[in-house]
Amino acid sequence: MSPEVAATTTGSGGPDPRDGATPLLSIRDLEVTFTTQQGSATAVRGASFDVMPGETVAIVGESGSGKSTTAAAVIGLLAENGRVTGGRILFDGTDLTERGGAGIARMRGRDIGMVPQDPMSNLNPVMRVGAQIVEALEDNGVARGEEARRRTVELLEEAGLPDAQRRAAQYPHEFSGGMRQRALIAMGLSCRPRLLIADEPTSALDVTVQRTILDRLEALTAERGTAVLLITHDLGLAAERAHRIVVMYRGEVVETGPAAHLLRDPQHEYTKRLLAAAPSLASRRIEIAKHGGGARVAADDLLAVTADAPADATRAAADAVVEVEDVTKVFRIRGRGLLGRGTDFTAVDRVSFTIPRGTTTAVVGESGSGKSTVARMILALEEPTSGTIRFDGEPVGGKDRAAEVRFRRRVQPVFQDPYSSLDPLYTIYRTIEEPLRAHGYGSASRRRERVLELMDDVALSPSLLRRYPAELSGGQRQRVAIARALALDPELVVCDEAVSALDVIVQSQILHLLADLQHRKGLSYLFISHDLAVVRQIADRVCVMERGRIVEEGTVDDVFDHPQEAYTRALLDAIPGRSLDLGLRAG
Structure with missing residues (x-):
């Protein structure tokens, strides 16, 4: 399908922001390459799409398809081993690939905001939540002192956090996963950016709060002309909220067009698979x-x-x-x-x-x-x-050491946050093998066979076993956590x-x-x-x-x-x- 589909129907039901407008963000033939122990790996190749002022564009696709990597390239937050090796990223006519790290850094917050996917690893665990938002406001010159603290409470309220003044004085570990995500959304909106990159901004939120947050994003788009680049795996959300959808598969844009039109009449086989599974x-x-x-x-x-x-x-x-x-x-x-x-x-x-x-x-x-x-x-x-x-039939807790070990083998968790529940210093192989080793499961070769079985069960390639959690996408990390939980047949x-x-x-x-x-x-x-x-x-x-x-x-x-x-x-x-x-x- 051509990137420019004639239909003008939008997911949110509003007028098409593309009419007579110049793109705020224009990505042309983008290529992003990472240097790994196994050599160079191209994560994004030939990607092209536009985001107009006031428009919400959703990028959908499976984990590892290049969605988050594309967003990170726009805001200059690629990992140290990643670089843009081709194409252009034009923001309001300026090629960001030519500005360098310092130039893009000055645009973060005020011009381009970011709501990252992982709420725990993106909040400082030793700073109160409110202090972190105040810091963002002061660093970008939006507000200072008492005005910044007052604005922080307002932002948390806008993000749907009840009792915002008291919550601002708490630390991230005192928040639920959804509450932490709301704090990140408040931080991303704090400086009223012209473009907000929202990477799975509501994946940790219940549906009612999700609606509140997305209603707020829509209102911001309408009132201030802020564009939203929404990275999501939720096709229902994309259909309901985005003007246009960009479908990525294995680093390439395979289909793009107005949301409702694309989802009613998908042309690419991968888009059809996404719809069937959603x-x-x-x-x-x-x-x-x-x-x-x-x-x-x-x-x-x-x-x-x-x-x-x-x-x-x-x-x-x-x-x-x-x-x-x-x-x-x-x-x-x-x-x-x-x-x-x-x-x-x-x-x-x-x-x-x-x-x-x-x-x-x-x-x-x-x-x-x-x-x-x-x-x-x-x-x-x-x-x-x-x-x-x-x-x-037995009370949980208060057990002796041997009984506790038996309980841990029979009851296994899969937690919400796959990054904080995986040891960043363990390879994926050691992460999955660890419970097998701790409970004396077979020989080394049998444990390896079991690890390979589990990787296949959760649809992960054995080539990932030598990598570390930081080298995997959020979805891949969660699959590793599920494989580890299933290792002992609980x-x-x-x-x-x-x-x-x-x-x-x-x-x-x-x-x-x-x-x-x-x-x-x-x-x-x-x-x-x-x-x-x-x-x-x-x-x-x-x-x-x-x-x-x-x-x-x-x-x-x-x-x-x-x-x-x-x-x-x-x-x-x-x-x-x-x-x-x-x-x-x-x-």
């Missing part, structure tokens, strides 16, 4: 296939697996692998200054549920609702303030946003892998997620949490088809792309 667009289609009994390839296969779960609810409850009874968790939040008074914060409030053996229970809700805290208590990484958690896997960093094709592969393992080995899953379309595909039962409490619980079909609570209905209504007709059919 859960944000597929959840309704799966429902139709299920009720209609039609032969819908991936969807029906997955539903067949989940349908094999025990049908007798009484028997399933009696054979619960995890029992959570009346559990409460209270945190002490520090006050301002050395002598500031702390306050109690109830993160989890009298929560009870069970996970029947061999099934998947999902816990959904907004960021800060207590989902991840529940997961950490089940993993014995946090101790409940009150209440009881039992695994296989009985319970706690997945805390385990697929949130994955592109839709690999996400589909991982969900099918998890379902297949459950079917064959009787695995049980606790699935923490803000992506309700994914939950629809993978879970048997769902618990909806709001402000530390479970407000609705039941089978996935009951909760999704007949939600009883207004809060649950709001979560479902906020799924990106839910209301868009993109021509997808069940048959």
